[in-house]
Amino acid sequence: MSIRNYYRGFTLIELLVVIAIIGVLVGLLLPAVQQAREAARRLTCVNNLKQTGLAMHAFYDANRHLPSGYISPGVSATDSSTSETSKGYGWGFFLLPYKEQVALFDSIDEALEPVGTINETRAAEANLGGSLCPTDTAPDSFTVNNGSETVTLPTSNYVAILGWNNVTTQAGQGNGVFFRNSEIEFKDISDGLSTTICVGERKHVHDFFDQGPYAANSTWYAAVPGVRRDAGMAMMPMMKEGPGSLVLGHVGQSGMMAGKTPNHTNHIVHFSSSHNGGVVFLLCDGSTHFVLDNIEYPLFKALGTRAGGEVASL
Numbered sequence: 001m002s003i004r005n006y007y008r009g010f011t012l013i014e015l016l017v018v019i020a021i022i023g024v025l026v027g028l029l030l031p032a033v034q035q036a037r038e039a040a041r042r043l044t045c046v047n048n049l050k051q052t053g054l055a056m057h058a059f060y061d062a063n064r065h066l067p068s069g070y071i072s073p074g075v076s077a078t079d080s081s082t083s084e085t086s087k088g089y090g091w092g093f094f095l096l097p098y099k100e101q102v103a104l105f106d107s108i109d110e111a112l113e114p115v116g117t118i119n120e121t122r123a124a125e126a127n128l129g130g131s132l133c134p135t136d137t138a139p140d141s142f143t144v145n146n147g148s149e150t151v152t153l154p155t156s157n158y159v160a161i162l163g164w165n166n167v168t169t170q171a172g173q174g175n176g177v178f179f180r181n182s183e184i185e186f187k188d189i190s191d192g193l194s195t196t197i198c199v200g201e202r203k204h205v206h207d208f209f210d211q212g213p214y215a216a217n218s219t220w221y222a223a224v225p226g227v228r229r230d231a232g233m234a235m236m237p238m239m240k241e242g243p244g245s246l247v248l249g250h251v252g253q254s255g256m257m258a259g260k261t262p263n264h265t266n267h268i269v270h271f272s273s274s275h276n277g278g279v280v281f282l283l284c285d286g287s288t289h290f291v292l293d294n295i296e297y298p299l300f301k302a303l304g305t306r307a308g309g310e311v312a313s314l
Contacts, residue, residue: 038135038275038276041133041134041135041275042135042275042280042290044133044134045133045134045135045157045201045275045280046280046288046290048130048131048132048133048158049158049199049280049281049282049288050282050286050288051099051130052095052099052130052158052199052282053198053199053282053286053287053288054098054286055095055098055099056095056098056198056199056282056286057286058098059094059095059098060186062098064185065183065184065185066091066177066178066182066183066184066185067091067094067095067178068091068094068178068179068180068181068182068183069090069091069160069162069171069174069178069179069180069181069182069223069244069247069248070088070089070090070091070180070181070222070223070243070244070247070248071087071088071089071090071180071181072084072086072087072088072180072181072223072225072243073086073087074086075172075180075181076172077172077173077180077181078172078173079172080168080169080171080242081167081168081169081171081180081223081225081242081243081244082242084171084180084223084225084226084242084243085225086113086225087110087113087114087222087225088114088222088223088224088225088243089110089114089221089222090219090220090221090222090223090246090247091160091178091220091247092131092156092158092160092219092220092221092247093105093108093123093220093221093222095220099128099130101126101128104122104123104126107122108122108123114221114222114224115146115151115153115222115224116149116151120151120152120153123153123154123221123222124141124152124153124154126154127140127154128154128156128220131154131155131156131157131158131220132155132156132157133157133158133201133273133274133275133280135273135274135275136157136203136204136273136274137204137274138155138157138203138204138217139155139204140154140155141153141154141155142155142204142215142217142219144217144224144227144229144246145227145228146224146225146226146227147226147227147228148226151224153217153219153221153222153224153246154219154220154221155204155217155218155219156218156219156220156221157201157202157203157204157218158199158200158201158202158218158220158282159199159200159202159218159247159248159249159271160176160177160178160198160199160247160248160249161174161176161177161178161196161197161198161199161200161248161249161250161251161304162174162176162178162179162244162248162249162250162269163175163176163177163179163250163251163304163305163306164176164250164251164252164253164254164301164304164305164308165179165250165253165254166250166253166254167241167242167244167245167248167249167250167253167269168240168241168242168244168245170253171223171242171243171244171248174248174250175305175306175307175308176196176197176250176251176304176305176306177189177196177197177198177284177306178198178248179244179248180223180244184306186284188306188307189284189306189307190306190307190309191302191305191306191307191308191309191310191312192312193283193284193285194283194284194285194287195283195302195303195312195313195314196283196284196303196304196305196306197251197281197282197283197284197303197304198281198282198283198284199281199282200249200262200271200279200280200281200282200291201271201272201273201275201279201280201281202216202218202249202270202271202272202273203216203272203273203274204216204217204218206232206265206266206267206268206270206272207266208263208264208265208266208272209264209265209266210232210233210234210265210266211234211237211266212232212266213266214230214231214232214266214268215229215230215268216232216268216272217246218245218246218247219246219247220247221247222246222247223242223243223244223245223246223247223248224243224246225243226243227242227243227245227246228240228241228242229241229245229268230268231245231267231268231269232265232266232267232268233266233267234266241268241269245268245269248269249269249270249271250269250270250304251270251271251300251301251303251304251305252297252301252304260297261293261294261295261297261300262278262279262291262293262295262300263278263279263293264293275290277292277293278290278291278292278293279291279293281303283314289314291303291314298310299312
């Protein structure tokens with residue numbers, strides 16, 4: 001008697017079914033993986049702002065006021081940014097010693113100008129990972145023109161709040177907590193530390209609903225005198241923004257159409273994010289909040305001012 005062994009393989013139809021099932025499983029898995037990665041990136045972004053908040057409070061403990069939005073000697077509070085001729089070192093620069101960056105801070109000579117000197121090279125080459133949102137694709141540095149030459153600045157995805165003001169013509173009159181030559185104390189923030197924006201995100205390119213894209217690059221380093229950039233205003237295409245746009249953001253300004261919440265305008269002074277659905281903000285008490293794109297504009301505006309008298313809650 002002979003014994004035959006039969007080996008049955010896959011038919012073509014069975015193989016196609018298996019491949020189809022694998023394809024469906026992969027299709028279900030990839031979005032979950034992408035969501036997990038974005039969640040991790042957003043957590044990193046939140047941590048960046050938390051570290052900034054800790055540094056901000058350490059600076060306050062040492063100096064009894066918040067750092068200036070940026071420093072520009074020889075100008076009055078009411079002067080436009082066109083009157084600025086020197087310095088411009090920004091709030092992020094003054095926080096370096098409180099972010100374990102003492103060596104970098106000490107290597108930059110504040111007696112010299114931030115650009116056109118060895119200071120520019122040292123700052124541009126500094127790769128501060130905590131200044132970059134990992135979801136954005138911003139380069140480590142970028143260039144702008146100050147009216148006489150092209151300068152290179154280190155990138156940051158985080159800008160401080162000027163308030164509800166024009167960052168170019170009212171750079172020294174912010175009703176937020178950071179503006180030119182500001183020295184705001186916590187007692188000046190009568191709206192409350194837990195309901196006032198301190199710092200928020202900004203993408204390096206704005207390309208939302210109007211014509212675009214527009215370069216909205218920001219830096220932790222300096223508001224360089226003489227810089228004039230396209231503002232990204234659809235109704236005013238010739239409008240330019242000055243040095244303050246490099247380090248500060250606002251929640252609107254006089255004469256500007258209301259209702260511009262995060263991620264809803266190409267205006268380069270606004271806040272924006274590559275995270276889906278909102279923007280991470282640091283509040284003055286050191287807490288962080290993910291503010292949704294569809295936040296009601298009156299509430300968003302109230303969060304941006306230090307003493308507006310509004311009742312706001314997140």
